[in-house]
Amino acid sequence: MSHNSEQEDHDLPVEGNSVSFSKTRREHSTEIMEDYVEAIADLIFESGEARVVELSRRIGVTHVTVTRTIDRLEKAGYVICPPYRAIFLTEKGNALARSCKERHQIVVAFLHSLGISEQTANLDAEGIEHHVSTETLQAFKHHLALLHKVTL
Amino acid sequence: MSHNSEQEDHDLPVEGNSVSFSKTRREHSTEIMEDYVEAIADLIFESGEARVVELSRRIGVTHVTVTRTIDRLEKAGYVICPPYRAIFLTEKGNALARSCKERHQIVVAFLHSLGISEQTANLDAEGIEHHVSTETLQAFKHHLALLHKVTL
């Protein structure tokens, strides 16, 4: 997380191609946080509260992994997690969850609009969403809007 | 790499949503290899050989990181790397490089066809490519083919 990332040191001149790889690495360091806050928001909406066990079932990792990730989320200011209690989203966490959920839905809808099956759209979107820039997201939205008009 | 991934243990019942997260995690464990073999193939094509320094410039990490990743690639049978010499692709490595390059180009072309700038298309594709299933890749190709026809 606290890596240099954009280096202009003597060892690592930033050269054309490396920019995209840096971007991808940067996105990878935030995508787990994004998926967690989104899942937490979903759980709160669906069942009133987000518990570690339930999160671990959703995400498919052990409760230990969830606990340590939640620690990081707490340090980063996205959640509050009192011992033996549920996980609560901060305002910052809620904002992130909202924008991630919206982006997720747009990506799914876009893939679906290309004729991709619901199943595959959902599977692929979970990974793709984290690498979609604002410009690309806008293009997806635009495409969906066009389709909507044509279908009328 | 050697994690269970698809678990049917008592602790971790596979539940609907977790499948997509597992898929994403699986893809992350292979994407660095994919980007490396592709970059190695490019370097060999462009300058006759792939050296660690040049790779480290391309990818934007130190030569140490490259060296250790190359070790893993060698153990996995994608490259051969004699001490103080260049990096050579095995048949397996060459095959992977080819299919990654093709996929990469399709993703870039597809994004570009949505009106996304060349720059952004290149940036986003570097991350998106690894999360595109066969079905989605086919849909991208199909979309491009349609556009091609319309443009004629």
Next chain:
DNA sequence: TCCTTAATGTAGCCTATGCTACATTCTGCA
């Protein structure tokens, strides 16, 4: 109320992927 059991916490292990600092080897030019 108590006690079983589910949920949560903690210790300790692993791999992947970054880094710096330093050692070694190669290579091209004087």
Next chain:
DNA sequence: TGCAGAATGTAGCATAGGCTACATTAAGGA
């Protein structure tokens, strides 16, 4: 032919994100 500097190798450190095994706490039914 030597040697300076570039390339490569290696030691050691950090963090993220997986895991198992075991300890502790909370909650609900008998």
